[in-house]
Amino acid sequence: MATADDLKFQANPDATTISIDEPVEIPKNQQSHLQEPGREEDDELLGTDDSDKTELLAGQKKSAPFWTFEYYQTFFDVDTYQVLDRIKGSVFPVPGKNFVRLYIRSNPDLYGPFWICATLVFTIAVSGNLSNFFIHLGKPTYHYVPEFRKVSIAATTIYAYAWLVPLALWGFLMWRNSKVMNIVSYSFLEIVCVYGYSLFVYIPTAILWIIPQKVVRWVLMVFSLCLSGSVLVMTFWPAVRDDNRRVAVATVATILLLHALLAVGCLAYFFDAPELEISAPIIPAPIIPAHNGTTVITKSH
Numbered sequence: 001m002a003t004a005d006d007l008k009f010q011a012n013p014d015a016t017t018i019s020i021d022e023p024v025e026i027p028k029n030q031q032s033h034l035q036e037p038g039r040e041e042d043d044e045l046l047g048t049d050d051s052d053k054t055e056l057l058a059g060q061k062k063s064a065p066f067w068t069f070e071y072y073q074t075f076f077d078v079d080t081y082q083v084l085d086r087i088k089g090s091v092f093p094v095p096g097k098n099f100v101r102l103y104i105r106s107n108p109d110l111y112g113p114f115w116i117c118a119t120l121v122f123t124i125a126v127s128g129n130l131s132n133f134f135i136h137l138g139k140p141t142y143h144y145v146p147e148f149r150k151v152s153i154a155a156t157t158i159y160a161y162a163w164l165v166p167l168a169l170w171g172f173l174m175w176r177n178s179k180v181m182n183i184v185s186y187s188f189l190e191i192v193c194v195y196g197y198s199l200f201v202y203i204p205t206a207i208l209w210i211i212p213q214k215v216v217r218w219v220l221m222v223f224s225l226c227l228s229g230s231v232l233v234m235t236f237w238p239a240v241r242d243d244n245r246r247v248a249v250a251t252v253a254t255i256l257l258l259h260a261l262l263a264v265g266c267l268a269y270f271f272d273a274p275e276l277e278i279s280a281p282i283i284p285a286p287i288i289p290a291h292n293g294t295t296v297i298t299k300s301h
Contacts, residue, residue: 108190109193163192165195169236185239194235
């Protein structure tokens with residue numbers, strides 16, 4: 001029969017003891033192996049978890065009420081380097097990179113989109129008037145008259161596109177997000193930023209549209225449309241790719257169609273629209289009957 005000494009546990013001084021209260025840490029290299037295989041591709045396209053934590057911390061700072069000046073001041077709190085970096089990202093899009101996660105989400109702004117749209121308005125209006133002047137230069141019957149109404153038409157068209165289309169897209173994404181899980185959500189301010197910065201490429205294009213060659217103008221328009229359209233596609237495709245395939249393709253196609261209509265409409269109206277030449281009206285010479293039965297035709301000046 002076992003004695004009491006045999007039932008005692010013998011402690012080994014070389015053994016390693018583990019406390020239940022202390023959490024077991026997993027090395028970082030093992031954590032990376034526990035992730036899903038397709039996670040790395042999604043992190044590269046949509047961002048990392050560290051960026052999400054930064055977004056949450058940045059969102060906690062914006063706690064001013066919306067009726068105060070400080071609330072709207074945060075939308076213009078950007079420096080020149082950030083604006084130039086976002087403009088460069090819109091002109092030279094990187095395949096496989098999300099424009100919102102890469103440039104916008106850390107600090108979305110309205111400063112860049114507002115001044116880009118304002119510059120584009122005056123660039124299109126002035127370039128359209130200069131193009132009309134150079135086309136009819138040297139014709140004796142043509143009298144140049146500046147068309148200031150083009151400024152108001154360009155401002156209405158561009159600002160309506162830069163605000164109403166993002167508003168409609170934001171509402172559509174919110175509606176689809178309530179029906180389909182795992183859809184990337186963008187805020188209205190982020191969508192406005194994407195559309196505003198995507199229009200920058202049309203500023204130098206509108207200046208080059210002064211060249212009185214239709215083929216050159218349309219080639220420049222197609223090139224600018226491909227650059228700016230690729231920014232929109234690479235940004236909003238991850239937001240709808242988990243949705244129904246037809247809905248996703250139709251959404252991206254509608255985004256590109258509206259973007260193309262803006263470019264084609266501006267080129268066709270402000271630069272390729274036929275101008276009516278206004279000349280002095282021809283007044284027929286009056287016929288005055290003479291008393292001896294003959295007629296006398298007087299010259300009118």
